[in-house]
Amino acid sequence: MKRFWALLLCALLLAGCAAPTEPPEDGRLQIVTTLFPYYDFARAIAGGAADVTLLLAPGREAHSFEPTPLDAVRIARADVFVYNGGESEAWVEEMLGAAGENVRVTLRMMDFVDALDEEFVEGMQGADEEDEDSDEIEYDEHIWTSPRNAAILCETLCGALCAADGANAEAYRANCAAYVAELDALDARLRDLRADAKRDLLVFADRMPLLYFCEAYDLRYRAAFHGCSTDTEPSLATLKYLIDKVAEEGVPVVYTVDLDSRRIAEVVAEADGVGIETLYSLQTVSRADFEAGETYVTLMERNLTALERGLA
Numbered sequence: 153m154k155r156f157w158a159l160l161l162c163a164l165l166l167a168g169c170a171a172p173t174e175p176p177e178d179g180r181l182q183i184v185t186t187l188f189p190y191y192d193f194a195r196a197i198a199g200g201a202a203d204v205t206l207l208l209a210p211g212r213e214a215h216s217f218e219p220t221p222l223d224a225v226r227i228a229r230a231d232v233f234v235y236n237g238g239e240s241e242a243w244v245e246e247m248l249g250a251a252g253e254n255v256r257v258t259l260r261m262m263d264f265v266d267a268l269d270e271e272f273v274e275g276m277q278g279a280d281e282e283d284e285d286s287d288e289i290e291y292d293e294h295i296w297t298s299p300r301n302a303a304i305l306c307e308t309l310c311g312a313l314c315a316a317d318g319a320n321a322e323a324y325r326a327n328c329a330a331y332v333a334e335l336d337a338l339d340a341r342l343r344d345l346r347a348d349a350k351r352d353l354l355v356f357a358d359r360m361p362l363l364y365f366c367e368a369y370d371l372r373y374r375a376a377f378h379g380c381s382t383d384t385e386p387s388l389a390t391l392k393y394l395i396d397k398v399a400e401e402g403v404p405v406v407y408t409v410d411l412d413s414r415r416i417a418e419v420v421a422e423a424d425g426v427g428i429e430t431l432y433s434l435q436t437v438s439r440a441d442f443e444a445g446e447t448y449v450t451l452m453e454r455n456l457t458a459l460e461r462g463l464a
């Protein structure tokens with residue numbers, strides 16, 4: 153907490169009372185986002201009418217992210233600030249509570265879709281320790297992994313940009329409609345794949361941050377860890393469960409998540425003689441993919457290709 157207040161004080165000293173309350177003179181809106189999906193949605197909808205800043209640098213772990221003083225200044229000077237919400241971004245609520253009055257429009261994206269409870273499924277590390285009597289609900293934060301949710305989030309963001317910059321509202325709406333059309337086409341392809349699938353089980357020898365995706369396409373899953381887990385070493389019981397499950401159901405591939413270690417997947421794959429595929433959670437992206445201009449849609453298309461092998 154002391155570090156936070158020191159950071160905030162530094163930010164306020166730098167930003168002062170001069171933080172803009174109107175768009176810059178050149179007409180370009182200043183948009184700041186915490187995570188890659190919202191950065192991608194914002195740049196697609198805004199086109200050339202805005203400057204979009206991504207706080208979580210490509211390749212960085214989202215769950216351990218801590219803002220720098222410069223990040224605090226960027227947020228304080230934003231016209232539109234877009235964040236996900238949830239436990240991983242608890243720092244945002246504290247920062248906005250103390251210095252958010254300068255931000256013209258703030259969007260907490262978890263407010264705009266139906267959040268799902270975080271799941272501990274059979275065989276998952278910690279499943280036996282989950283307190284079913286607890287009154288505290290922990291929501292899975294990876295809401296964007298469903299393309300249908302992504303379309304809702306794009307339309308929400310579009311409305312915010314139109315409210316902040318009415319002069320470019322027509323262009324924002326047109327750009328949003330075009331992007332949502334891409335998401336709808338992606339969703340249709342995924343539904344076709346699911347309809348033709350011979351299997352419905354995905355085995356993650358890794359974390360499982362695609363709960364909303366699995367719910368959207370009626371897919372079962374088993375995993376070593378839940379989506380926000382920081383664990384890296386599964387228990388012998390969890391590892392044995394995954395190996396046995398793959399053999400029992402004749403699963404042709406096990407999945408790992410981009411930017412995570414493949415070590416667990418390699419153990420399971422070698423034990424069962426199956427392949428390994430990577431799925432993208434899109435919370436962050438690699439530096440190479442970011443610089444290559446990859447988008448939510450292009451990375452989801454990689455997921456579709458990886459799923460073709462696992463569900464066939």
